[in-house]
Amino acid sequence: MQILANIVVLTSLYALVACGYVLVYKVSRVLNLAHGELMILGAYLLVATSAGIASDPLVAIALTAMFSIVVGLSVYLLLMRKMTGQPVLAAVLTTVALGILLRGAMVLIWGPQQLNVGAMISFDNASIALTDSVRVSTAALWLVVCTFLVYLGLLAFLHMSRWGMRMRASGQNALLAAQRGINLHTVYALAWTLSTFSGSLAGVLVTLDSRIDVNMAVIGLKAFPAALVGGLDSLPGALIGAGVIAALEVLLIHYVNPLLSDVVPFLVLIAILIVRPWGLYGTKEELNRV
């Protein structure tokens, strides 16, 4: 049962990170390889706000959420906006470069050592007993709840609101959408903002559960196969993909070899790329467009 709980927690983490990839890809066909770094930046923003501005946990988290929105918006406005209409590869490489830049800058600002974010905002990460034998930490529980809420919110937003409809339309056919009067730049900016926000949320929660250092950005890379397994342009797909990757990872580590943890997501990635490159729920025709 403990294994099941672990799988659910890891699924939530991967799903919350993966939805950032999906949002940006679904809307603008750009793969954001800096997502892992943006995620950790969110956690460092919490470090900065709690150390400098507010010591109250709730205020600090609310401020961090605001800052992460600013970060996402400025990434689009200052950088990715210039890459609109450029070859997709150039845009992807720009995000790779952004990731490197952020990584270097974060070490320069906050140092290479691990920081305990939980202690900084006096967050008590007590372990909670769900049943007699199953225990999860408070942060992990929050992670599961937040992932659920974020997915609920995003699906409702994309399918019920006017802006969500515009986002989906831009993803399906950017040219046609623009001709019908949809402002692509606003839509793209919105996608980047939402993506960075959900990524930062994941970053904050995962670092509350352990500690924070720059190398945790690799979680972003490991969550990418989750997005791809489900299909890069499908939100429910990302949830299922995350479940597949997390279950395989937890089970293989537990029963076979702990060293496999870093390589399992990528083995699944290769398998799915060979068998069904557009993922379980992705749109098939996409392959010819990229």
Added chain:
Amino acid sequence: MSNIETGIGKMTPATTRRKRLSQNQVAWIGLIVLLVLLPTSATPFHLDIASQIFIAGIGALALMVLTGIAGQISLGHSGLMAAGAFTTGILYKEAGAGIWITLPASVVAGAVIGLIFGLPSLRLRGIYLAMSTLALHFLVIYLGGEYEFASGASTGIFLDPPVVFGFEIYDGYAWYYVLLALVAGTYWGCRNLLNSKTGRAWEALHANETAAEALGVQVANYKLLAFVITSGIASFSGALFAYYQNFVSVEAFTLFLSIQYIAMIIIGGMGSLPGALLGAVFVTLVPYFVEWLMEAVPYIGLDITTVSSASYAAFGLLMILFLVFEPSGLTGIWKRLVGQFASPSKREDTP
């Protein structure tokens, strides 16, 4: 510098072409003489940097042919170099093999892995292909790590200096000349390859796969060939790297290394072989330049993490600047400069 030559050739009238070509030849000979004579006035530190540039140059040429010419994206370049380094290391450690066995074996291992890397390219394009090479990178690194773990060499494999014809390549001067010859040979080989049927087929499938197929280019075969050849070269440079460092460890072959090679071909200028070498020079020098800059600015704590993270940030910034403002890279800047200087002389020459 074949691309620059042809670039000038197109701009100048036919009467001046012969003269300009000979100028270029003079420049080439001058460059070679300079490179051969350079060690006479160089410190061991300079020789070390030069050797690093040469090794990087070989790897960058390989990636340039694959990505810049044949249009196949690879994020797994460091995995291929790791394959070469580990083939060399394992053969040396387990069988005591000499350089005449390890280097060809590394090339073959690289080519085989390149074939595996290339197979997804038959079905996948663009981002998806990049992802499959990225996944294979992690797989190679995992296997290398498993070997280190299983053989008890958890810190890595140590190599003795290679012996060629009874001569031990050990000091900086020997390495300089050997690597200079190898990078020149690789450049020459790549250039000839690009001027051949194969090179033209790669350019065709880069430009438009469907059209190339319609014109009778066997797209699948040539794609795989591109992966096999360039992976062999990349693996070769990985083996040289291992010998040069006397040491093999998975630690050296990070994802960041792949990104550095991509930075080389972007900064150098996509699709240009001299660009690959320029990019290799540029990218290899960045960390030294950053360190020098930070030494010049007072009040900055100079420890190894600060310098390395500053050069990380500098890399990212440089890549962004080139991607956004100068997508044709250093060769693009060079061509523009040459164009500016060439135009007055062109006016003189025309009657």
